[in-house]
Amino acid sequence: MTGNRFAGIYAVVARIPAGCVATYGQVARHAGLPGRARLVGYALNALPHGSPLPWHRVVNAQGRISLRSDCGGGDELQRVRLECEGIVFDSHGRIPLARFQWRP
DNA sequence: CCACTGACGAGTG
DNA sequence: GCACTCGCCAGTG
Numbered sequence: 617m618t619g620n621r622f623a624g625i626y627a628v629v630a631r632i633p634a635g636c637v638a639t640y641g642q643v644a645r646h647a648g649l650p651g652r653a654r655l656v657g658y659a660l661n662a663l664p665h666g667s668p669l670p671w672h673r674v675v676n677a678q679g680r681i682s683l684r685s686d687c688g689g690g691d692e693l694q695r696v697r698l699e700c701e702g703i704v705f706d707s708h709g710r711i712p713l714a715r716f717q718w719r720p
Numbered sequence: 721c722c723a724c725t726g727a728c729g730a731g732t733g
Numbered sequence: 734g735c736a737c738t739c740g741c742c743a744g745t746g
Binding site: 639640641644651652653654655656657658659660661671674675676677681682683684694 | 726727728729730
Binding site for chain 1: 740741742743744
């Protein structure tokens, strides 16, 4: 299945447990796409609103929420959803990956 | 077909 | 910690 690259990405994202976060590179690696972190971002960006995937659990390697091209306040929504699952942000607005990063 | 852009990562200074 | 560069792939004009 060379054409369906996003399927692996979606599968991994759906696999992230609540209360944990994963980085784009991490998701890409587990999806069989090492180094293709951009593809993960693109795949999530292509997700429709109301998708069953916990896209809010995916953050960048710095533990920060990446802004999307489309929604203003989209980062706020992500932060609220994460805090709802028990994720906490530090004074710098970042997530302590050492504590909340998903480790399979 | 070519150029630019985009939810990124890692390395360098 | 910040700014810049390169690599990587897909979508759009």
